[in-house]
Amino acid sequence: MTRYGNGAIVLHWALAGALAFELALGFAMPRGASGFELFQLHKSVGAAILVLTVFRLAWRLMHPALPSLKGGMAHKLASAVHISFYFVMIAIPLTGWAVVSSSPINVPTLIFGILPIGHLPIDQELNELTINAHAILAWCAIGLFILHIAGAIRHELLLGDRLIARISPGGRRGMGLLLATLVIAIGTATFGTLSRESDPPSAVQQSAR
Template identity: 45%
Template sequence: MSGMVSTKTRYDAVAIALHWLTVLAILSLLAMGWIMTSVPPGSATQFMLFQLHKSVGITVLALTVLRLGWRLAHKAPALPDTMPPLEKLAAHLGHVGLYFLLFAMPLTGWALVSTSPFNIPTVLYGLVPFPHLVFPAALGSKAALNADFVNAHFIGVWLIVGLVAVHAAAALRHHFVLRDTVLTRMLPRFGPSRPGVAEPRFRHGESR
């Protein structure tokens, strides 16, 4: 998300940690989603993967709430002045789309589990019982609602895969082609940093 910007060159440690925890969680969810639909239906392995998938999905929802709250309270580093206005707009819209999907995917997953005819309880990480959503009868039958939520979740998977791929490709382009700080400002910094020393900017043809 953009909107609040500043002259600082990096995201703070909390924003970086929340970002990379979310990345790891999303990648694990995609891997689990592919595996759990490939193993024998009704098997113990599939049940375990479904429970873990639900647990990590709710974790993503919690991380996204934290990320958005932190983002609204802390200014983001400004995009490079060399970026054209349309590219800045595209970056902003891409972030908005990612935030939307980071909310929508866990919520549609929670909804499809809540309307499933199997009515299997959710226990987060095998420790914490998690309630199902309650839908008023006026919305229709659970079977019809479940089919809608399954379709929405499936579409969301491909949307988030596409947006994540574009997001990653854009970050790599900035790092290796444009050689600016768009990627490095979100990378963890290892080792002591020297106060007052700004991150170097690179021109085409210079080595690091």
Template identity: 35%
Template sequence: MLRNSRESFGLVSILFHWIIGLIFIGQIVLGYLMVRVSDFTLQFSLYQWHKSFGFLILGLSAFRLLWKVANPRPRDPQSMSPVERVAAHGAHTILYLSLFLVPLTGWAVASSSPLQIPTFMFNLVVIPQLPITISDAAEAFWTASHAWLAYLSAFVAVAHILAALHHHFWQRDAILMRMLSPTAAKSRQEAFKLTGKSS
């Protein structure tokens, strides 16, 4: 099942979710490491990889957004309270915005830096700089914006993961399973119906 249903996400949405999520986590780790290495050659390579994966996230997120518009989101399970629904949709909104704002502010950092170091995306193509002010002050502003947005999105992502685990192990609904397999959520719901634990 490639497309979403009313009960579960389709294979395309699942792949977008996990691929972008894993790259995003890798970017947090890479961003932490690259500013702490002392070897200039290694640091340059890490920066280039960080920027390359940032543009990859930006591109994948654009396609994911188009797919999201064309596919209905599965309905929330009845076990979710109104507060949980608002919190979940708020977290999803923040994460979606972060997938665009964090790479864009990173692009702005590279574009505003007086050093004007080119971005070699996976050593295949040079990414042009944004037409923004080039100065130390501008670079500092975009660097701080990029870092704080990354911290915020990381915090929300951790909360998102914990909420999914809470639903899976405590609420025992299909929230997590529907993002693992198009058929796993249905199987879990049917199993709970048999045991009288379904939401």
């Protein structure tokens, strides 16, 4: 079976793990001073996702996607999910940047404690709008995750075409299944741990209500 190149595989799983962690962190991290360090981490991971997504798009332009194993409506839905993923992985970090930039509280952004990032020229009046947009996109990302996982399960269990092997290191299906399990575990563990440690809802939780 023809598989994706090593670059595409590394970027796929790196983005999957980072996005799972970022979404869980965004929904579970505490508000206020107690969550300052986690908020900085949230911004740092978001910036990393944006950079990785740009690299992934550049790689995709230089290396066309493999032929679809199945055609029809299922293929069109899968393509729509992939395109939507690219959109949200760019839009979520950008709207997050807009949230920070329009906040009435001037919170500096230091990516991984090293690289300072300035604010966008956005009025404070737009802060609520940017928060809502950021939250909606986060929920969209969760929905896309569910669709993506459901599609992979369909290929593996119902169609038996070993789709996951095409995006697995060395074409090893078992390695792909292990990585998929790890991605889900990262998101679940992050959310579960932070939810137990912090009772106050995060800004994303507040805006999603």
